[in-house]
Amino acid sequence: MNIDKDKPSTWIKYKESLCRDCMGTCCTMPVEIKIEDLVRLQAISEDDLHISRRKLVNRLKKEGVIQSYRESTQLFMISQRSNGDCHFLDPKSRLCREYPNRPNVCRAFPSIGLRPGYCPKIKKN
Ligand code: SF4
Numbered sequence: 001m002n003i004d005k006d007k008p009s010t011w012i013k014y015k016e017s018l019c020r021d022c023m024g025t026c027c028t029m030p031v032e033i034k035i036e037d038l039v040r041l042q043a044i045s046e047d048d049l050h051i052s053r054r055k056l057v058n059r060l061k062k063e064g065v066i067q068s069y070r071e072s073t074q075l076f077m078i079s080q081r082s083n084g085d086c087h088f089l090d091p092k093s094r095l096c097r098e099y100p101n102r103p104n105v106c107r108a109f110p111s112i113g114l115r116p117g118y119c120p121k122i123k124k125n
Pocket residue numbers: 026027028031078086087088089090095096097098099102103106
């Protein structure tokens with residue numbers, strides 16, 4: 001069965017070794033992160049925590065870091081390229097450019113996500 005990231009029923013049971021030659025499919029799905037994640041990613045400074053949320057959101061959108069912000073959950077959606085790649089994904093190596101500082105939700109995947117314990121692994125070309 002072909003793996004389709006949008007159809008969790010096609011995902012396979014996760015084990016760490018699957019990441020080795022993966023094209024980083026999990027980094028091509030929408031990712032919502034908290035403001036603390038933006039600080040750790042060094043996309044914003046500690047001082048930025050005190051400026052108006054609207055100003056901050058506009059700046060991050062302009063810089064291409066986020067594509068939206070949800071007031072109700074206070075979550076920021078990381079920008080995706082036209083092919084779905086996360087803003088922080090290296091298109092060549094297919095690895096996260098900010099791996100040591102990656103958001104908590106990325107650290108927790110696939111324990112959390114659309115199908116906990118399963119991942120949409122697609123082999124790197
Ligand atoms: S921040 Fe890094 S680990 Fe998280 S989705 Fe983007 S590229 Fe992947």
